[in-house]
Amino acid sequence: MMDRPSESLPSQTRSSFESLKRLNAYAAEYWSARDLMPLLGYRQWRRFEDAIRRASTSCQQSGNDPANHFAGVGKMVPLGSGSEREVPDYHLSRFACYLIAQNGDPRKPEIANAQKYFAIQARRQEISDAFTADLERLEMRRQASEEFKALSGAAQHAGVQNAMFGVFHDAGYKGLYGGLGSEAIKARKRIEPREQLIDRMDTTELAANQFRMTQTREKLARERVRDQGQAIQNHQVVGREVRDAIKRIGGTLPENIPPAEPIKEVEKRLRSAPPLLELDDKDAKGLTGGQDSGATVK
Numbered sequence: 001m002m003d004r005p006s007e008s009l010p011s012q013t014r015s016s017f018e019s020l021k022r023l024n025a026y027a028a029e030y031w032s033a034r035d036l037m038p039l040l041g042y043r044q045w046r047r048f049e050d051a052i053r054r055a056s057t058s059c060q061q062s063g064n065d066p067a068n069h070f071a072g073v074g075k076m077v078p079l080g081s082g083s084e085r086e087v088p089d090y091h092l093s094r095f096a097c098y099l100i101a102q103n104g105d106p107r108k109p110e111i112a113n114a115q116k117y118f119a120i121q122a123r124r125q126e127i128s129d130a131f132t133a134d135l136e137r138l139e140m141r142r143q144a145s146e147e148f149k150a151l152s153g154a155a156q157h158a159g160v161q162n163a164m165f166g167v168f169h170d171a172g173y174k175g176l177y178g179g180l181g182s183e184a185i186k187a188r189k190r191i192e193p194r195e196q197l198i199d200r201m202d203t204t205e206l207a208a209n210q211f212r213m214t215q216t217r218e219k220l221a222r223e224r225v226r227d228q229g230q231a232i233q234n235h236q237v238v239g240r241e242v243r244d245a246i247k248r249i250g251g252t253l254p255e256n257i258p259p260a261e262p263i264k265e266v267e268k269r270l271r272s273a274p275p276l277l278e279l280d281d282k283d284a285k286g287l288t289g290g291q292d293s294g295a296t297v298k
Contacts (some may be wrong), residue, residue, distance in 0.1 A: 031093075033091075034089045035101070041109065049088075068287060093285065172235040176209065185255060189259045248249060
């Protein structure tokens with residue numbers, strides 16, 4: 001679904017862009033590429049047409065029909081002699097204008113403003129919910145990794161020596177996993193010893209561990225812990241409290257959660273499969289207004 005103009009958009013950009021809008025024979029809104037070109041900071045048609053072609057390719061890759069959004073047409077322009085001549089032009093849907101902005105020269109401030117102006121609200125980014133689940137897990141993995149680094153810094157500030165960092169982090173696992181340290185958890189879940197445990201956690205398990213680490217870091221700071229033994233003990237206590245909370249709400253204990261697919265496989269899949277943008281009917285039909293316009297794309 002394409003977002004319509006909102007008050008949060010730059011007023012000058014909004015009024016300029018909307019003032020260029022036209023309606024075709026199908027009562028569908030469109031923009032002339034020739035009119036849009038200077039608004040996006042382009043002076044040469046050749047360079048702007050390159051951006052249009054890239055946008056058309058992006059349209060197809062996103063799972064939408066370029067013919068509904070990019071129509072090659074001619075435009076009559078005045079000459080100095082008072083006569084006119086026809087030059088190539090395109091009729092562009094709102095979605096096409098968005099894609100052109102996304103594929104334009106990012107060094108141009110006009111393009112930067114246009115990218116802020118246009119917004120795609122994809123209600124689904126993939127044929128199935130798997131794509132969204134992959135993104136969620138990857139982001140949760142990134143956040144957990146950052147929290148691990150922050151907790152390590154807090155532990156060091158609390159007096160934990162470098163040689164004891166493994167013991168400190170294992171204490172949190174033991175509290176949360178019913179006495180199991182990281183290696184014991186791997187053995188239980190049949191995860192290869194060389195793999196990082198965090199890379200085989202699903203989003204639920206990652207969330208529990210992230211909460212454990214966050215609460216431990218805050219507890220160390222709040223109680224101004226400056227003793228290595230106390231810091232290790234606090235980490236295990238917090239892990240145990242999180243485990244008890246999971247029990248109380250009837251959740252699955254983390255040691256009983258099956259190992260998830262290796263995170264590297266998720267990253268590889270996301271890199272190889274560009275997201276599909278599912279537009280609302282009106283936006284998907286673009287220039288055709290839901291009818292067969294016979295429009296072509298150059």
